[in-house]
Amino acid sequence: MSTLAQLKEAQKDAMRAKDKARLGTLRLALAAIKQIEVDTRQELSESDVIxxxxxxxxxRKDSISQYEAAGRQELADIEAAEIEVINDFLPQPLSQDELNTLIDAAISQSGASGMGDMGKVMGILKPQVQGRADMGALSGVIRSRLS
Incomplete structure (x- = not known):
């Protein structure tokens, strides 16, 4: 079942269970997806939904840090609850060992030898790790390997 279908099914379940917090988050996610589909006039692929x-x-993580800095813990808690709901539909994160294996394979596949080849390595890795790893942290690891 596609992620979009899972979201729609979860929305129906949340309506039946009268779970307002979960339902609100699911509606936000579906609205964001629908907005992009309307703007681009095409149906999003699975990787686009992810x-x-x-x-x-x-x-939401950025919002949490801003709310906590402003002393608004109740708003930060709401954002954290939304993250939990959204994470139910994202693929499981990669372990560090799995990530290192993928990085090594991408470096050897692209023939990267220095920082100038970082774009090639990221181009190979991005579709494989989308939604499963922090791209900023991944970039830092690749940078340290290539330098």
């Missing part, structure tokens, strides 16, 4: 959900998690 990218939207990953972006939503990142936005």
């Amino acid at each position: 990218a939207v959900l990953t972006k939503m998690v990142k936005q």
Whole structure:
């Protein structure tokens, strides 16, 4: 079952269970996906849906840090609850060993020898790790391997 279908099914389940918090988060996710589909006038692929959900998690993490800095813990807790709901639909994160294996394979596949080849390595890795690893941290690991 596709992630989009899972989201729609979970929305129906949340309505039946009268779980307002979960339902609200699912509606936000579906609305974000629908907005992109309307803007681009095409149906999103599975990887595009994962990218939207990953972006939503990142936005909420940023909001949590801002709310905590402002002393608004109740708002930070709401954002954390939304992250939990969204994470139910994202693929399981890669372990560090799995990530290292993928990085090594991408470096050897691209024939990368220095920092100038970082884009090639990231281009190979991005579709494989989308939604399963933090791209900023991944970039740092690749940078240290290539330098």
